Amino acid sequence: MKIAIDARCLQRSKGKGLGVARVLVNLLKNIPTIGTGHEFVVYLSEDEDLLFDVDLSDPIFTKRVMKENRLTRYGLLWENIVLPWALNRDRPDALLSPSYTTPLLFTDVPRFTIVHDISYRTLKGHFSLRHRLTFDIPSLLSCKVSRLVFTVSEFSKREIIKHYKIDGDKISVVHSGVEGKFRPLEENKYRKLKVSGRDIPENYILYIGSIFNRRNVEKLLSAYGMLKKTDDPPALVIVGENKTFPVIDIESLIDKINSMPGGGKIFHLDFVGDEDLLSLYQQCEVFVYPSSYEGFGLPVLEALACGKPVITGDSTCFTEIAGGDAVFVDPKDEGQIRGSLIKILKDDHFRTDLAARGLKRAALFDWGRSATKYINIIEHALGGGHN
Numbered sequence: 001m002k003i004a005i006d007a008r009c010l011q012r013s014k015g016k017g018l019g020v021a022r023v024l025v026n027l028l029k030n031i032p033t034i035g036t037g038h039e040f041v042v043y044l045s046e047d048e049d050l051l052f053d054v055d056l057s058d059p060i061f062t063k064r065v066m067k068e069n070r071l072t073r074y075g076l077l078w079e080n081i082v083l084p085w086a087l088n089r090d091r092p093d094a095l096l097s098p099s100y101t102t103p104l105l106f107t108d109v110p111r112f113t114i115v116h117d118i119s120y121r122t123l124k125g126h127f128s129l130r131h132r133l134t135f136d137i138p139s140l141l142s143c144k145v146s147r148l149v150f151t152v153s154e155f156s157k158r159e160i161i162k163h164y165k166i167d168g169d170k171i172s173v174v175h176s177g178v179e180g181k182f183r184p185l186e187e188n189k190y191r192k193l194k195v196s197g198r199d200i201p202e203n204y205i206l207y208i209g210s211i212f213n214r215r216n217v218e219k220l221l222s223a224y225g226m227l228k229k230t231d232d233p234p235a236l237v238i239v240g241e242n243k244t245f246p247v248i249d250i251e252s253l254i255d256k257i258n259s260m261p262g263g264g265k266i267f268h269l270d271f272v273g274d275e276d277l278l279s280l281y282q283q284c285e286v287f288v289y290p291s292s293y294e295g296f297g298l299p300v301l302e303a304l305a306c307g308k309p310v311i312t313g314d315s316t317c318f319t320e321i322a323g324g325d326a327v328f329v330d331p332k333d334e335g336q337i338r339g340s341l342i343k344i345l346k347d348d349h350f351r352t353d354l355a356a357r358g359l360k361r362a363a364l365f366d367w368g369r370s371a372t373k374y375i376n377i378i379e380h381a382l383g384g385g386h387n
Contacts, residue, residue: 003378004041004092004109006083008075009099010050018051018210019298020116023152023176024098025052030371032058038375041090045078052274064090076138080105094147094378100135102142110147112378115139117156117295119214121163126213128245140164148381150374152176152296155317172377175321176296177367181278184307184359190279195267204235204267205341206284206308208277208299209291211242211250216290216313216331218248223337224266225257233345234285235265239272281306286344286351289313290331297321301365304358309351311340321365325357 007028009020031040040061047065056063066082084106087095095102095111102111120127120135127135143149143164149171151157157171193200205224211217217238227233242250251268258264272280281287287303289312296317303310304322312318314328322328327344329336344351 001037001094001379001382002039002041002090002092003375004043004087004090004095006079006095006097006099006102007042007044007054008078010052010054011044011046019296020099021051022298023114023116025054026177026179026367027098027371027374028054028056028061030367031375032060034368034372034375036060036375041092043083043086045082076101076134079103083107093382096374096378097142097146100142101138102146104138104141104145110382111142111145112148112150112381113142113146114150114152115143115156115160116152117293118159118163119293119295122159123214123293126245131245143170146170148172148377150174150377153317153320155320156295174370174373174377175365176298176301177365177370178298178301178305178362179367181274182281182302182305182362185278185282190282191276192283193272193276193279195269198267200237200267200283201235202283203285204237204283205233206237206239206280206287206303207289208239208280208287208302209289211238211240211244211248213244213246213248214291214293216292217250218253219332219334220288220290220337221250221253221257221266223334223341225260226334226338227341228257228260228262228265231342232262233265233341235267237267237269237280237284239269239277239280241270278306281308284308286311286341288337288341290329290337291318292316292331294318300326301362305362307355307359309344309354310358311337311344322358323361325354325361327354 009024042061043064045066045068066086068078080103084103087107087109095109097113100115102113120132143166154173157173160166161168224236254266254268258266287308287310289300291313293316300310300312310326312326313331327340329340
């Protein structure tokens with residue numbers, strides 16, 4: 001069987017997000033190891049400036065670079081003009097679209113679309129009109145025309161059924177995995193980091209992820225400011241570009257708290273590479289992800305896999321992913337965030353036990369199993385054969 005994959009989410013210029021790209025890059029890494037016997041045609045609109053290095057040298061992969069022009073520079077036009085033309089030429093048995101949308105026109109190739117969440121429908125006030133037009137209606141229509149819809153959690157499946165009115169039998173849940181590199185490491189195996197010439201001290205509080213309104217980073221900062229008034233907390237490290245809409249001035253909040261007695265103990269980085277990302281997890285004391293809406297929440301799983309205690313939101317997908325092995329808070333309540341930080345930072349037994357339980361929980365999520373499930377479901381949907 002020949003399976004086509006739209007891999008444009010790996011291109012930095014497409015701005016689809018690191019989380020979506022991580023899902024695809026880990027599928028591509030694991031497909032050769034599971035011995036599917038299939039051929040995979042990987043489509044890009046450019047062959048440079050990829051978010052991750054992707055090894056497509058295995059003979060099961062064929063790479064096709066379908067260049068954009070002035071007409072098709074807008075992603076949906078490339079997807080509905082250039083990609084269908086390529087599909088009709090190459091005649092794959094299926095197309096896997098890993099980033100919310102799939103061609104709506106000009107092809108009869110069976111389509112399988114991954115919809116990670118529908119926050120652009122349920123949290124409309126947090127997205128610009130342009131962003132909503134790019135994702136919401138095209139994603140809804142993509143679900144309608146797809147042979148099957150994949151999503152990454154039972155929570156997201158319920159949301160798609162509720163808001164898009166898609167039959168649940170048409171939606172398959174495949175949990176994401178966690179890469180093997182995310183594991184506890186010895187101290188000499190990771191790097192010490194700096195921000196603007198300042199050394200980041202070890203045993204800090206850590207947040208990682210693009211900063212969206214739903215992730216309540218301002219509430220984390222407020223909780224940290226409250227903590228500084230009564231205690232001498234470790235540093236707070238925030239990693240992620242500010243993408244809030246309407247805009248929240250995160251830098252001003254950081255500057256305000258850093259000017260408090262006790263000095264500047266908050267560090268903010270817009271982006272780090274994979275090696276530094278792993279080092280950041282290794283050196284933190286506690287990971288905090290106070291999101292109120294996610295499809296999966298991959299950073300939570302990565303932190304658990306590194307043996308770190310986690311504080312996260314008490315709704316959406318988090319109890320499904322973390323089970324009972326994280327501390328759950330109302331992500332909009334800075335008092336709860338502060339109280340949970342105090343508990344973990346001051347109670348050594350609780351912190352150690354929570355971290356150990358989290359390690360066991362993370363071991364349940366494996367990219368090899370995820371890749372196998374994606375392929376098996378596509379095979380089953382196509383009747384186990386090919387055109």
